[in-house]
Amino acid sequence: PVLCHQSADTATAPRARRRSTRNSAFAGLCTSPLHGPRYVARLARPHRLREAATRATMRRPTRHAPGRLLHEAHALAAAPAAPRAVLDAVAANPALRGAHVVLRELVEVGVAQRVRDPKLRAACLEQLTAMFNRTGPSFTLLQGGAFAPLAELSVEADGVVLPETAWSQDSLLGCLAEIASGSHLPPELPPPLDASDALLTEMSAPMEEEQLQATFEALHAYRDSSSQVASVIRMLVQLAQLDGPLRMFGGQPSTCDLGTFSQHLNALASQLNALHDQHTLGEYLQSAAFKRDKYELFALQHVQMLVFLQRVQQGVKEGAAKMGTELEQQTFALQIAHAARVLLFQPMLLHGVQVIRYVHALPTDEVPRSMRQATSYPAETASDSDRVEWLQLNLLLQFQTVYRDALCNTAIYAQTYSPGEQALFSGFLRLEEIYKHLIGRFPACCPLTEQEQAVLTQLCQKLNKFFADGRQIKAMLEAQPREGKQLLVANRLATNAQYSVRDWILPFMMLFADLLKVLWTLWSQLRRRQQASETQRVAVEQLAAAVGTCIVQQLTEEERALRAVRVAPEAELAALSLVPEPERALPLPAAN
16 A cells, blocks of 8 residues: 555655656556555556556557547537638538528628728718618619629618528629638728819908908918919918008008009909919919819819909999099999909909918829829720810810900900900810810710709800801901901990900800809719719628628538538447447456
């Protein structure tokens, strides 16, 4: 007993432990719960140790091999298979092709794990909320795209359901395989349109003092800039502080006669056109860093201010013909100066702030939809929408030049048909050519409501008459350079022979400006709808991908469960085949 079990005699215990570990088989038997101390003591002799070791080695496989085999079989069945193997199993086993429900919380978790772009992630969650509130789109948006097999997904209660009927599509397994492999990476959202892009508002009252002061400070902040645009802005600020009828800062406007007012008005018009000259904003016509949308907006705002200027000039002309006494003229000068400050000068200052801020924030790298790209002639592969945008920009730039010359360059008008007027009519006919190409393509690229179509049709009918009359007037003036102008006055198309062409063409300019504003508004609304639709489509695709990932995970669990059920009986049979027949027990050695 002292060989394996510690007794009260502690002096012999260490030596007994050393002797008990000399032989591994004997050490194993010492710790065996099946043998008592008396039996171990009787095996102390070497030949009995060898016999016991052999007996223990022969029994160990018989006792433990079936359990180890069952454990390995169950572990193999519990191991998850690769997604491709799971989907192959689904293709081979119709029992796995059933309906699936993915809880909303799991979809949200999948979106958070899959989508890294915060804007796209927010769009996905917004669309998911709209789906569950029954106020947003459905998964039918997926039709025709890469996720078309998942278009049958529907929202029910607190989850997204894939019906059993969806498995009738041969492409569903392939779609799930691509989702599981991660080949469908979330795309980037289209660049957002600038929400501040808007036409100038026609003002009817003076600006609030706080807004006016903020505008002045914004313009004054660029006083030290060396750009050509900043030099024009500095002139605008000086005109706004100049003592006279158009004074906006530093004191009250002063009274004057109509002649003095006209001089101040012409100085203001000169700076307006200088801001859009080829050496200022026109310098960015071929720029790779200047966005086409901004350039187009600034040019259209310039056209709007030319309309405001024309209305002020027309008011001066009409008022001067009615006023008699000097007092009446001074009173009218005060009224028309107030109208000029409100209708023209205030929008010019706001326009100047927009322009100078954008120019000073221009990036150094090329931007999408730059002016360099916009002014390039469309390629053969260009879409109709690309061609419409190109025509719109060219029509606006052509009209901007013609309108500026017709309204502000009074030196081109003479008693006879002058070269300047010939150039004006050439630009007028060039407008007609671009206009016809654009109007012929526009409705097909920009779907219109009945009301929008009616407004556009009415404008085009009036413009078509102007174009027809313009060709006749041009032919008449070319045939009769002097008498032709007299005929325009006789037919009440003008009031003065020298300015007869100007009097006839300026109403056309105002009408054409209305057309450009309508086209810009309709096209901007279309682009915003398209961008919203594209963002919605991308968001729904990512929701479908998150649902598809959860469905693959569910299929993996189902396939693993079926595999475990199938493997267990086979493993048990194999384990039973390893159990040998009961062996005859060896007699225990007799005690000495």
